[in-house]
Amino acid sequence: MKQEELISIRRELHQIPETGFEEIKTQNYLKEKIMAMPQNHVTIKEWRTGLLVFVEGYAPEKTMGYRTDIDGLPINEQTTYSFPSMHEGKMHACGHDLHMTIALGILDRFACDQPKQNLLFLFQPAEEGPGGALPMLQSEIFQQWKPDEIYALHIAPEYPVGTIATRPGLLFANTSELFIDLKGMGGHAARPHQANDMVVAASHLVTQLQTIVGRNVDPLDSAVVTIGTIEGGTKQNIIAETARLEGTIRTLSLESMKKIKQRIQALIQGIETSFDCSATIDWGSTYCQVSNEERLTRAFMKFSEEQENVELVECREAMTGEDFGYFLEEIPGTMFWLGVDTPYGLHDARIEPDEAAIETAVSHMTAFFAQE
Numbered sequence: 001m002k003q004e005e006l007i008s009i010r011r012e013l014h015q016i017p018e019t020g021f022e023e024i025k026t027q028n029y030l031k032e033k034i035m036a037m038p039q040n041h042v043t044i045k046e047w048r049t050g051l052l053v054f055v056e057g058y059a060p061e062k063t064m065g066y067r068t069d070i071d072g073l074p075i076n077e078q079t080t081y082s083f084p085s086m087h088e089g090k091m092h093a094c095g096h097d098l099h100m101t102i103a104l105g106i107l108d109r110f111a112c113d114q115p116k117q118n119l120l121f122l123f124q125p126a127e128e129g130p131g132g133a134l135p136m137l138q139s140e141i142f143q144q145w146k147p148d149e150i151y152a153l154h155i156a157p158e159y160p161v162g163t164i165a166t167r168p169g170l171l172f173a174n175t176s177e178l179f180i181d182l183k184g185m186g187g188h189a190a191r192p193h194q195a196n197d198m199v200v201a202a203s204h205l206v207t208q209l210q211t212i213v214g215r216n217v218d219p220l221d222s223a224v225v226t227i228g229t230i231e232g233g234t235k236q237n238i239i240a241e242t243a244r245l246e247g248t249i250r251t252l253s254l255e256s257m258k259k260i261k262q263r264i265q266a267l268i269q270g271i272e273t274s275f276d277c278s279a280t281i282d283w284g285s286t287y288c289q290v291s292n293e294e295r296l297t298r299a300f301m302k303f304s305e306e307q308e309n310v311e312l313v314e315c316r317e318a319m320t321g322e323d324f325g326y327f328l329e330e331i332p333g334t335m336f337w338l339g340v341d342t343p344y345g346l347h348d349a350r351i352e353p354d355e356a357a358i359e360t361a362v363s364h365m366t367a368f369f370a371q372e
């Protein structure tokens with residue numbers, strides 16, 4: 001595929017973002033593009049709203065896996081694009097439109113020119129939640145085609161185009177979602193003494209939750225507790241009977257994750273007592289850390305260092321989460337950041353990644369998989 005074609009694919013995908021396990025149009029779009037490639041040594045299988053594509057090598061000694069995520073986010077796009085999302089309230093604000101395009105670009109090169117090794121391309125749904133990697137990994141079809149090593153990338157707004165950043169060992173954090181429901185007694189806004197106000201209880205809880213990282217976690221063991229949404233009440237002159245907080249926990253160690261969850265439980269018990277209300281916690285989906293296997297990551301870094309059009313950076317670990325970690329728990333491999341040079345971060349409604357990074361990644365990974 002030529003660069004113009006890749007860019008037009010990225011723009012078409014950008015217009016049809018769908019959230020986790022609802023990626024129907026995306027799946028059809030990808031299937032259509034893959035079916036248009038030479039099929040001689042390519043086999044496509046659907047898995048839920050994702051796809052697995054096996055490319056048979058001409059003298060295989062192993063199978064190398066490459067995974068892209070395919071879901072979008074519930075965000076109202078605010079880019080300056082002439083090709084914005086056509087799905088209201090949804091946006092590819094985490095680069096999965098670029099990730100998919102890159103995967104299609106690499107796949108196309110090997111569909112046209114048979115590789116030596118077998119290749120397995122994974123178009124995985126629901127990375128942003130509830131998590132498609134673990135069930136895809138456990139699927140019969142994945143186990144049948146299971147690769148010996150596996151790779152994936154994620155766009156990185158902060159690096160210039162041409163940068164590949166990674167490190168052996170821990171790259172991304174352990175994550176757990178967090179959903180808290182508070183229930184008290186609503187009432188008339190003018191009669192607070194006859195009600196238990198869940199807006200006040202939720203406000204206290206939010207500030208208490210912010211003390212956990214500062215006061216309960218070892219400062220040398222990074223952690224994050226973020227409340228992303230807070231919702232409660234029905235009208236300005238009614239005391240709220242319910243409130244809901246939604247957030248996420250990030251830790252570099254499993255011990256800190258356990259401790260933070262214990263502290264959240266304790267703080268919530270305190271809120272129940274002090275505001276005479278009831279509370280429930282749902283931990284949502286959890287992702288294990290992304291840990292890059294030492295030997296393969298060093299080999300990938302050495303290869304990257306030797307490429308003229310790429311600048312390799314050995315980066316620090318990040319508090320981002322990624323369910324690709326589940327693949328790396330079972331199969332050795334590497335995840336890396338790909339520079340896309342934009343002032344806006346991941347999950348920002350204004351993010352406009354530089355599309356030149358698509359060709360960088362396609363040629364880099366094609367050359368990497370084509371090594372004899």
Ligand SMILES: CC(=O)N[C@@H](CCC[C@H](N)C(=O)O)C(=O)O
Binds near residue numbers: 129175177247249
């Ligand atoms: C790369 C990236 O941004 N990944 C997401 C993963 C979401 C995990 C889960 N749904 C959660 O919110 O805890 C991220 O937010 O880091």
